[in-house]
Amino acid sequence: MARKYWLVKSEPDEFSFDDLKKSKNKTTYWDGVRNYQARNFLRDEMKKGDLVLFYHSNADPLAVLGVCEVVKEGYPDHTQFDPDNDHYDPKAAPENPTWIMVDIKFKQEFKNPVKLDAIKSNAKLKNMKLIARGNRLSIMPVTKEEFEEIIKMGSPSLALP
DNA sequence: GCCAACGTTGGC
DNA sequence: GCCAACGTTGGC
DSSP, rough: OOOOOOEEOOTTTTSSSHHHHHHHGGEOOOOOOOOOHHHHIIIIOOOTTTTEEEEOOOOSEEEEEEEEEEEEEEEEOOGGGGGSTOOOOOTOOTTBOEEEEEEEEEEEEEEEEEEEHHHTTTGGTTTTTTSTTTOOOOOEEEOOHHHHHHHHHHOOOOOOO
């Protein structure tokens, strides 16, 4: 199976790219996704070794900060069972979890964060879901071509395996 | 802070 | 199963 490419959004006030870099083993579990379409990506399609663009939403600047990698495939998001957690879901049952998370690991920080404006004005990126009208998905697939173009804009010298 | 767009909920 | 109401997202 060929490697897939993704983009995840995070509000840096909640969890920033820097927070990921400072996490233990530069790895975190991607909890709190409560959208079925995004859940299906987490559960069915994100595989170990897939590469992920890390985007800051509701932020200044609005930009892709760098790249991380899926290091653990979909497993139950424990926060759905925790009444004290903001993402608690009273309808979720441990024997049949509704919500799924993966683990991602920091891989590369861009020299130049790739700003939303730059993405919008790049003709090669005009079909990115990120800039589609009304898009609210927090996890979305990115094509190989789009991924490579973003890399080129962010860290021209970076060679990816 | 505004508001358009979208997903979810719940009454019928 | 429809759809109005509501809550959330996220750029501006």
